[in-house]
Structures are given as C-alpha cells and as structure tokens.
Amino acid sequence: MRFGIEKTDGSARAGTLETQHGSVETPAFMPCGTIGAVKAVRWNELEDLGYKLILMNALHLYLRPGAETIEQFNGVHGWSSWTGSVLTDSGGYQFFSL
Numbered sequence: 001m002r003f004g005i006e007k008t009d010g011s012a013r014a015g016t017l018e019t020q021h022g023s024v025e026t027p028a029f030m031p032c033g034t035i036g037a038v039k040a041v042r043w044n045e046l047e048d049l050g051y052k053l054i055l056m057n058a059l060h061l062y063l064r065p066g067a068e069t070i071e072q073f074n075g076v077h078g079w080s081s082w083t084g085s086v087l088t089d090s091g092g093y094q095f096f097s098l
Helices: 043-048 058-063 067-072 076-080 092-097
Strands: 002-009 012-019 022-026 053-057 085-089
Touching: 053 058, 053 076, 058 085, 058 092, 067 076, 076 085
Parallel strands: 053 085
Antiparallel strands: 002 012, 012 022
C-alpha cells in the first residue's frame, strides 16, 4: 500500500491511496459493508457510482460469519465478492459498547 499527496491547502490534503485492489482518491467516502455487504445496494451499483473503497468491521466479521469462513473464501474479498479496496476498522468501539 502506498499513499501520495497530490495537493495541499493549509493543513488539508488530497491524495491517492494505492492498494493491491486499485487506487482511491482521498478524501473518500466509504460505504459501510459491516459484514461484507452494503445493505440495499449491489456491488455493481456502487462501482457504477464510482466507489472504490468499502469499510468493513473486523469484529462483526469475526463474530459472523467467523474467521474460519472468511479463510475458506480466501479473505474478505472472496467472502464479499467486492473487487475494490477494503478498509477494516478494529471493532474496538463495538467490542466495548456491546
């Protein structure tokens, strides 16, 4: 993964995040696909809208479908069928709030 700053304005910056699954211009809005799916929207619709990055939650993925299932699908990309980039958060907030 690589991040390059394209432009700055004061402390604001715009850049490009290069991942194994493509490049994402930042700042970027990431639809939330908590357990590997964005509710009520198909992947191709998100792609048609120009989204390149989806946010998934590590704790929710761990609880359901579980690490073994994710491994059987060769990771979250195989599980979800999303071909773009994925950002996962730690799940710490959900862990402590449950």
